[in-house]
Amino acid sequence: MTLSSTTPRPLIAGNWKMNGLSAALDEARAVAAGLDRQPAAARVAVFPPATLLHRLAQAVEGSFVLVGGQDCHHKASGANTGDISAEMVADAGGKLVICGHSERRTDHGETSPQVAGKAEAALAAGLEPIICVGETLDLRQSGQAVAFVVNQVRESLPLSLAGQAFNVAYEPLWAIGTGHTASIDNIVEMHAAIRAELISLFGEQGRGVPILYGGSVKPENAREILAAPDVGGALVGGASLKAKDFLAIVEAA
Numbered sequence: 696m697t698l699s700s701t702t703p704r705p706l707i708a709g710n711w712k713m714n715g716l717s718a719a720l721d722e723a724r725a726v727a728a729g730l731d732r733q734p735a736a737a738r739v740a741v742f743p744p745a746t747l748l749h750r751l752a753q754a755v756e757g758s759f760v761l762v763g764g765q766d767c768h769h770k771a772s773g774a775n776t777g778d779i780s781a782e783m784v785a786d787a788g789g790k791l792v793i794c795g796h797s798e799r800r801t802d803h804g805e806t807s808p809q810v811a812g813k814a815e816a817a818l819a820a821g822l823e824p825i826i827c828v829g830e831t832l833d834l835r836q837s838g839q840a841v842a843f844v845v846n847q848v849r850e851s852l853p854l855s856l857a858g859q860a861f862n863v864a865y866e867p868l869w870a871i872g873t874g875h876t877a878s879i880d881n882i883v884e885m886h887a888a889i890r891a892e893l894i895s896l897f898g899e900q901g902r903g904v905p906i907l908y909g910g911s912v913k914p915e916n917a918r919e920i921l922a923a924p925d926v927g928g929a930l931v932g933g934a935s936l937k938a939k940d941f942l943a944i945v946e947a948a
């Protein structure tokens with residue numbers, strides 16, 4: 696992508712989802728080692744399962760690898776069995792957090808207003824949120840994708856993000872884990888619509904907010920996707936589990 700002095704470096708984010716036991720820390724170490732040899736033109740972040748967050752943060756300490764949580768609760772603490780607060784993510788060494796991933800929205804019924812609450816909590820804990828949006832195949836096929844996603848952006852982004860560092864990730868549900876990447880035309884159209892909404896919500900700041908694409912990003916397609924207008928990085932699932940593939944995507948940025 697073309698960088699100007701006001702364009703942030705692309706963010707390449709690896710979302711491990713519910714994958715990774717202790718042995719997977721070696722993959723994170725390998726990512727850190729790969730970046731030490733070749734400082735990247737991108738920011739790089741890994742989002743392990745909560746059970747590995749602290750140990751992974753320690754394993755890559757001092758490297759170029761940032762660490763983040765896959766979710767956070769909207770409250771700082773409380774009687775919420777199984778949940779993790781943004782403060783806890785930060786306390787474990789996280790610098791970023793994913794809010795409103797489609798798997799959270801689908802599997803746990805998270806709504807856009809709830810996602811906005813999580814983003815608020817992230818800011819309060821000093822974390823940089825990545826707020827996810829994306830349409831189902833039905834919405835895409837019925838021509839409602841852009842309107843739906845723009846509305847998700849409006850409802851999921853609290854206005855308290857003004858002046859703060861944050862990212863939006865566009866992940867069409869039909870492209871996640873399927874091997875079917877959205878076409879470059881689809882990506883460009885959607886990112887432009889998200890950009891327009893960001894500018895309408897946040898003014899000048901909205902021009903620089905990174906909009907990541909996610910959905911079957913692989914070493915083979917990363918370069919073309921990352922070069923597309925208004926693509927400010929990638930949110931990578933399956934291909935982030937192996938350091939070699941993830942580093943290849945970082946190199947494509």
Ligand code: 13P
Pocket residue numbers: 710796866870871872873874909910911912930931932933934
């Ligand atoms: P895949 O890269 O496995 O399609 O997953 C995308 C994703 O959901 C990242 O958050």
